[in-house]
Amino acid sequence: MKELINSPLVHVCLTLIVFILSKKLQQKYKTPLLNPILITIGVVIAFLLITDTSYEDYESNTQIISFWLAPSVIALGYALYSFLEEIKADFKKIILSMLAGSLTGILSVFTIAYLFGASKATMISLAPKSVTTPIAIEVSNQMGGIPSLTVAFVILVGVLGAIFGQAYLKLIGVNDSKSVGLSLGATAHALGTASISEKGPDFSAFGGLGMALNGVITAILAPWVIKLLLLILY
Amino acid sequence: MILIKQIAIFLGLWFLGESISFYTHLPLSGSIIGMLLLVVGLELKLIKTKDVKDVANFLLNNMAMFFIPAGVGLMCHYRVLKQEWLPISVAIVLSGLLILTVVGLIMKKRS
Known part of the structure; x- marks a missing residue:
């Protein structure tokens, strides 16, 4: 049996x-x-x-x-391609918002967890919580976090973002596909993106872009920011 | 046959992405590089839209489902989650709201 x-x-x-x-x-x-x-x-x-x-x-x-997780991330490239012109037109602002979002994410999750008494390994595992799983695992591993715990956090963030993200954005008056997609993609990666896919292909495309850019930027920034924070806090 | 060809293109891009990630030591996963390669390939007309369209739409529409096996892994971290539930949940929720606010408001400005 x-x-x-x-x-x-x-x-x-x-x-x-x-x-x-x-x-x-x-x-x-x-x-x-x-x-x-x-x-x-x-x-x-x-x-x-x-x-x-x-x-x-x-x-x-x-x-x-x-x-099929990895191929579905690659498929976001198809959604992105369809909106390439719109992305080019707003390139500077998009990069600026993504840099600010990625930094805000790493700094805030790390310091808040520290203030509420999380262990060091938990804090490091939390740092890449907003990026897509494969990148998050790499950052966590590299910095001395627990990769499988990071995966758990990535999923938690994704599910929470999918459930509450849209309602919160509406509350602060963010409604257009570009802003909603980029901010949910940067906060809650593929799960956030999936939660708005029904609203239209433009929402998915910007969600995918937010997720990709935040992933790239976080992968590069996180190790330095974590090192600096550990130096200051311990 | 059409679907098989499309799937092969996706897996090929994935492998190409993994190879680039492996040899260049870029801090990027193979799938993200594969995604960028797909954008470049489509823009340069090396890949035709009709050769990726159906599988791309299938994958995009079902993306959330592919996360489930990883999500079930939550069960392995019962102890840490129980011990540190407060810092973890406060940090995740507040940090998430902060990112949404920062990105959302910067993008909304003048758009």
Whole structure:
């Protein structure tokens, strides 16, 4: 029985079915609180605990799903290409906002975690929380964080951004596709971008751009900023 | 056949990106380099839109799903999350709001 359940077939099917059902649930009730990613993660974790299956087993069984993460990041290039002219027209402002956003993100998450008494490893693992998984893992690894913990933070940030990001932006009067896309992409990477994809291809394109630029800038800045902060705080 | 060709292009770009990342030691992941290569390839007409369109749309529409296996990994960090839930959640939420505000307001200015 256990061998039957602990297989790629069962784990992939479970993941897809729960995801489809929770997406239907969200469409029916139209509230961002019923985030399909969050529900699916919760149900799968419960299933693994009940069937006494390790995460390592689930992870290797579902590689056929996570394999497409990198190609889907590459696909953002297609969305970007369609809006290249608009990006060129606003290039300076876009770069400025991304530099400011990336710095704000690293500095704020690090110092706030420090003030509230987080451990050093947690703080470093938190620093690249807003960038897409592969880059975040690299930064965390390089600086002495815990890469798998960083992945957990990246997902948490992504889910929170997907649930509350749009509502908050509306509150502060940010509505156009360029500003919404760039800020959500820079804050909550691919999950933030996915949450606005239904609003139109321009939203996805700028989300992808925000995610890419923030990833690039953070990958370059984070090691220096972390080193400096560690020097000041410890 | 059309889909297979398109998938092959994406995997080829991915491999090219990984190779560049590996040999140049750029602080960029292979997928991000692959994404930039796709933009350049399309702009220079080395890659035709019709050769990537369908798979690109499929991947973009289902991006969130590909994160689920990584997200389930949250279960491995139960202890840290329980011990340090306060600094972690305050830092994540406030920092997220700050980034949204900074980027959103700079972009909104004069646009």
